[in-house]
Amino acid sequence: MIKEENTIIPGPALQILPWVIPALFISLWMIVSETGLIPTYLMPHPFEIAKAGWIYVFANPGDAPFAGRFLDDAGASLIRVAIGFGFAIIFGLPLGIMSGRLSLVQKLISTSINALRAVPGISWLPLAMIWFGIGIKTTVFLVAMAAFFPIYLNAAAGARQINPLLLQAGAMMGVNRLRGTFAILLPGAMPHIITGLRLGLGISWAYLVLGELTGVPNGLGAVIMDARMLGRIDIIVVGIIIIAVMGRAGDQLLKTSLKFCFKSARRMS
Numbered sequence: 506m507i508k509e510e511n512t513i514i515p516g517p518a519l520q521i522l523p524w525v526i527p528a529l530f531i532s533l534w535m536i537v538s539e540t541g542l543i544p545t546y547l548m549p550h551p552f553e554i555a556k557a558g559w560i561y562v563f564a565n566p567g568d569a570p571f572a573g574r575f576l577d578d579a580g581a582s583l584i585r586v587a588i589g590f591g592f593a594i595i596f597g598l599p600l601g602i603m604s605g606r607l608s609l610v611q612k613l614i615s616t617s618i619n620a621l622r623a624v625p626g627i628s629w630l631p632l633a634m635i636w637f638g639i640g641i642k643t644t645v646f647l648v649a650m651a652a653f654f655p656i657y658l659n660a661a662a663g664a665r666q667i668n669p670l671l672l673q674a675g676a677m678m679g680v681n682r683l684r685g686t687f688a689i690l691l692p693g694a695m696p697h698i699i700t701g702l703r704l705g706l707g708i709s710w711a712y713l714v715l716g717e718l719t720g721v722p723n724g725l726g727a728v729i730m731d732a733r734m735l736g737r738i739d740i741i742v743v744g745i746i747i748i749a750v751m752g753r754a755g756d757q758l759l760k761t762s763l764k765f766c767f768k769s770a771r772r773m774s
Contacts (some may be wrong), residue, residue: 549739557739558746561728571740574728579751581723582713585641586755589648590709597653597705598698601660602690611661622654626712634719644716644724651712652705659701663694692769699763699770706759710752725751 531551537543538550545553557571566573604611629650633643667690691698717726725744732740763770 546738549742553739554742554746557737558743561740561743570735570737571728571732574723575747578723578725578728579747581641581721582717582725583751585644585716585724586648586706586709586713588641589645589713590652590706592645592649593652593656593705593709594702596649597656597701598660601657601701602664602694604657605661605664605694606667606690618654618657622658626651627715630715630719633716639720641721643719644713644721647712647716648709651708655704655708656701659697659704660694663697663701664690666697667693692767695767695769699760702759702763703756706755707752710748710755714748 534548534551538545538548549557560569560572562573562575564572600610600614604615626647629647630643633646637643637646713724714726714729717724718730720730721727725748729741729744732738732744760770
């Protein structure tokens with residue numbers, strides 16, 4: 506029998522630990538850039554990326570290409586992600602929970618949903634452009650479609666693993682079905698639900714960029730596409746970094762919101 510040992514890590518080290526890999530990556534990037542192992546037209550120097558990012562975020566619009574576009578682009582992308590992710594939650598969570606608990610619902614919709622899940626997201630892009638045109642509707646549709654599946658599947662898995670005896674015991678104590686859902690079912694399925702929501706939010710950012718590559722006038726994906734057309738590798742990297750930072754911030758906000766709203770989510774921390 507193997508006995509697990511808990512490694513005690515000092516508090517300051519725990520705070521530094523998440524930044525080790527980014528620091529190593531930037532250090533390697535600096536070395537490669539200084540030695541010229543990779544041409545600058547393929548991967549610009551980190552200082553050039555920082556300069557381009559500063560101009561994109563803080564400069565006055567019109568001072569230079571892409572100057573001062575950050576707030577407009579970030580706001581447009583956040584709205585598209587929020588609406589698409591919201592639709593995915595509205596449909597994915599209830600259907601997932603019902604599919605996990607009711608065999609009739611599971612048999613009715615699981616085959617269709619799993620068939621749609623096998624279709625690559627990019628395959629929906631031409632159809633979405635025909636249906637909704639170029640703009641926010643196409644992007645929201647792609648985000649909602651992509652985020653729906655992990656939310657649905659994890660909610661169904663979480664609801665399915667709840668012991669029926671717990672629900673029966675609650676019913677014997679006078680707990681009706683609605684209260685039992687919020688007092689027994691959701692807390693028990695919360696680990697799976699949180700996993701599905703976090704996966705769905707992460708995928709939302711990926712499909713946001715896909716939707717914004719279709720020619721919309723603003724958005725982080727639009728900036729990346731415009732920069733590609735102009736050969737601005739530095740702006741492409743800036744856009745990628747900003748999406749990564751905003752995606753990470755969104756994930757933290759999601760976890761914090763769930764802990765604020767649900768005691769069962771707080772117990773997982």
